[in-house]
Amino acid sequence: MIILGTLVILCTLLLLGISVPLAFGGILIFLALMGGHDVTGYLPTGHWKMNSLVLLAIPLFIIAGAIMEKGRIAAPLVSLAELFVGHLKGGLSAAAVIASGIFGSISGSANATLTCIGGIMMPHLRKANYPEGLSAALIVSASPLGLLIPPSASHILYAWVAQQSVLKAFLSTVIPGLILITMLCIVNYICLRKVTNLNLGKKVDNFNLAFRSRSIRAFPAFMMPAIILGGIYGGIMTPVEAAGVAVIYAIPVGIYVYKGLTWSSFLATMRGAGVTVGVVMAMIFTVLIVSRFLVFEDIPSIAQEMVYSVSDNPIVILLMVNLVMILIGMLMDDISGLLLCTPLLLPIVQSVGMDPIHFAAVLGVNLGMANITPPTAPLLYLGSRVTQTPVNKMMKPTLIMIFFAWLPTLMLTTFIPELALFLPDLLLG
Numbered sequence: 001m002i003i004l005g006t007l008v009i010l011c012t013l014l015l016l017g018i019s020v021p022l023a024f025g026g027i028l029i030f031l032a033l034m035g036g037h038d039v040t041g042y043l044p045t046g047h048w049k050m051n052s053l054v055l056l057a058i059p060l061f062i063i064a065g066a067i068m069e070k071g072r073i074a075a076p077l078v079s080l081a082e083l084f085v086g087h088l089k090g091g092l093s094a095a096a097v098i099a100s101g102i103f104g105s106i107s108g109s110a111n112a113t114l115t116c117i118g119g120i121m122m123p124h125l126r127k128a129n130y131p132e133g134l135s136a137a138l139i140v141s142a143s144p145l146g147l148l149i150p151p152s153a154s155h156i157l158y159a160w161v162a163q164q165s166v167l168k169a170f171l172s173t174v175i176p177g178l179i180l181i182t183m184l185c186i187v188n189y190i191c192l193r194k195v196t197n198l199n200l201g202k203k204v205d206n207f208n209l210a211f212r213s214r215s216i217r218a219f220p221a222f223m224m225p226a227i228i229l230g231g232i233y234g235g236i237m238t239p240v241e242a243a244g245v246a247v248i249y250a251i252p253v254g255i256y257v258y259k260g261l262t263w264s265s266f267l268a269t270m271r272g273a274g275v276t277v278g279v280v281m282a283m284i285f286t287v288l289i290v291s292r293f294l295v296f297e298d299i300p301s302i303a304q305e306m307v308y309s310v311s312d313n314p315i316v317i318l319l320m321v322n323l324v325m326i327l328i329g330m331l332m333d334d335i336s337g338l339l340l341c342t343p344l345l346l347p348i349v350q351s352v353g354m355d356p357i358h359f360a361a362v363l364g365v366n367l368g369m370a371n372i373t374p375p376t377a378p379l380l381y382l383g384s385r386v387t388q389t390p391v392n393k394m395m396k397p398t399l400i401m402i403f404f405a406w407l408p409t410l411m412l413t414t415f416i417p418e419l420a421l422f423l424p425d426l427l428l429g
Contacts, residue, residue, distance in 0.1 A: 006030065014331045021279065024286035024336075050285060053240060054160045059277040060243030061153045064250050065109055066273035068224075069116040071254020071261045074103050076218035078120050083214055087200050090189040092128055093135055096121040097142040097184050101177065102225055104146025106246060109153075109276075110334065110371060110379055114143035118386040129199045131192075133393030138188050140383035140394065141401040144368030147334055148177030151232055151239055154334050154367075157284075158360050161291075161342045165357075166239055167232070168424040172361040175423065176413045180365070183405035191397065220253050233427075280335060287339040300347045307348055314352040318414055321345050322366055329370025333378070337367045354417070361413050361420035369406040372398060 009030050013023035068074060078099050085091030096117060104113040118139045125135040147154050150170035159169040192198070228246050231237035237245060254261040261269065294300070307317055324345065329337045341363060349359050371379045380398060384391045413419055 011331060019279070019283075021282045021286045023332075024283075024290050027290055028286070050281070050288065052160060054156060054166070055281075055284075057151075057156050057240040057243040058153045058280065059273075060240070060247055061106065061151070062109065062277050062280065063270070063273045064106055064243060064246035065103075065112045066269050066276070067247065067250040067254050067261065067266075068103065068106060069112055070265060070269045071250060072258045073221045073224065073250060073254055073260070074099060074116055075120055075260075076214070076221045076258065077102065078117075078124075080214045080218040082124060089198060089200065090185070090192050091200075092121075092125060093130060093138050093188050093192075094185040096125070096135075096139055097145075097181055097188075100139065100142035101145040101149045101181055104143065105149035105151060106146075106225060106228065110143045110146060110368070111382060113146055114140060114379060114383055115386055117143070118383060122387045122389075127199065129197050131195060131397075132387075132389050134188070134191055134397045136383055136387040136389035137394045137397035137401060138184065139387060140372055140379050140398060141405065142181075142184055143379055143383070144334070144371055145177060145180065147364040147368045148173040148180060148361075150174060151228060151242060152364070154338055155360055155364065156239055157335060158338055158342060158363065161339060162346060162356050162360070164360070165424075165428065168357045168428055169360045170232070170239075171423040171427060172357045172420040173364050175419045176361050176365055176409055179412060179419070180405060180409045183409055184401060187401060187405045191400065220257050224249055224253070283333075283336055284339065287336050291339060291343050295343055300344055303344060304348045304351060315415075317348065317352050318354070321349055322362070322410065322414060325363060325366035326370045326373065329367040330373055330376045334367045334371060337370070338363060341367075355421060357424055358417045358420045362410070365406070365410045365413050369402060369410060372406075373402060374399070 006027050010023055010027055013026050018026070078095065081095035081099065082092060085095055088094075099121065100113050100117045103117055104110065118136075121139060122135065126132065146152060150173065152170065152173065155169040155173065156166055158164070159166040224246065227249060228242045231242050231245065232239060251261075251266070255263070255266065307320055310320065311317065325337070325341050328341055331337075332340070345363075346356060346359055349362075350356065354362075371377070374380065374395065377398075380394060381391065383389075384394060
C-alpha cells in the first residue's frame with residue numbers, strides 16, 4: 001500500500017508540473033507521515049553517497065556548457081559545416097544533427113544543446129527554405145544526443161550508481177550514438193525528397209579564401225572537444241579533470257576569441273550555471289534518498305517477481321523494461337530517470353543476462369527518446385519556443401523521427417549487445 005501510494009503521489013506531482021526535487025521531497029514527507037519509515041535515517045545515506053569526487057564533473061560540465069552557449073563557441077563550427085555541406089540537399093539539417101552531438105557531449109544537457117544549436121541553426125534553415133516543422137523537429141530529436149556521445153555527464157552518474165567503469169560507460173554509447181545520428185540524417189533526407197524549393201548554397205573549393213578563413217576561426221572551438229576527448233581516452237586526464245580543463249579553456253575562448261562573453265556577462269552566466277548546478281545536485285540528493293528507500297524495501301526484487309509473473313521470456317522482459325524506462329523518462333528529466341531506473345531495473349536486466357555496461361547504452365537511448373515523446377515531451381515544447389515554431393507543425397515529423405530513427409536505434413542497442421560492448425572490450429578489455 002505504501003509503495004502504491006508513493007508511485008501515485010510521485011506521478012501526480014510530476015504531472016502537475018512540480019519540480020523533480022520537490023516531487024521526491026513530497027514522497028519523503030508522505031513516508032514520514034505514514035509512519036513506520038524513519039526518513040531521517042536515509043538522509044546520511046544521501047550525504048555520504050554525494051561525497052564523491054566523481055560528482056564534481058557534473059557541475060563543471062554544466063558550467064562549461066553554459067560558457068559555450070553564451071560565448072558562441074559552437075557558432076564557428078556550424079558556419080564551417082555550412083560551407084562543407086550547405087550545397088547538398090539535407091546537408092544543412094544534417095550539420096545541425098552533428099553539431100547537437102558535439103555540443104551535447106560537452107554540455108551534458110539536452111536543454112542547453114537545444115537552446116544553443118536551435119538558436120544558431122534555425123535562422124540558417126529558414127533562410128535556405130527548409131520546411132519549418134521538419135527542421136525544428138529534427139533539432140529537437142537531436143538535442144538528447146549528449147546522452148550518447150561521450151563524455152556524457154549522465155553516464156558519469158550511471159557508472160557511479162552502478163559501480164561500473166566510467167570509461168566503459170562512455171564507450172558503450174558511442175556506436176548507438178553514431179547509429180542514431182545516421183538514422184536521423186537518413187530520415188530527414190527521405191522527408192525532404194519531395195521538397196524542391198530549397199535554396200542550396202554553391203559548392204566551394206575547399207582551399208578557397210572562405211574555407212581557410214572559416215577553418216582558422218573554427219579551430220579554437222574544434223580544439224575544445226578534441227582536448228577533452230583526447231585527454232580522457234588518452235589516459236592523460238580523468239573525466240573530472242577534463243571537465244575542469246573544459247571550463248578553463250572555454251573562458252578565454254568565449255571572451256577573447258569569439259567575444260560572445262564579457263566579464264560582466266560572464267558573471268551572469270556563472271550565476272545562471274550555479275542555479276542549474278544547485279537544482280541538479282538537490283535533485284540528485286532527493287532521488288538518492290528515495291532510491292535508498294526502494295532498495296531498503298526490496299522493491300527491485302518485488303518488481304522482478306512482477307515481471308517474471310507476466311513472462312520469463314528474455315525478449316518480453318527486455319521489452320517490458322524498455323517500456324518502463326520510456327514511461328519514467330516521459331515524467332522526469334534524464335538525470336532523475338537514470339537515478340531511479342538504475343537501482344530499480346538493473347537487477348532485472350542482469351537476471352536475463354544483460355551486462356551492466358550494455359544496460360548503460362540501453363538506458364541512455366531510452367531516456368533520450370522519452371524526453372521528446374508526446375504527450376509530455378519537455379524538449380518538444382522547449383524546442384517550439386527556441387525555434388519559434390508551433391508545436392502542431394512539429395508533432396508529425398517528431399513522431400516520424402521517433403518511429404524511424406529512435407525506436408530502431410533502441411531495438412538494435414537492446415538486442416545486439418555487441419553494439420554497446422564492442423568498444424569497451426576492444427579498448428579497455
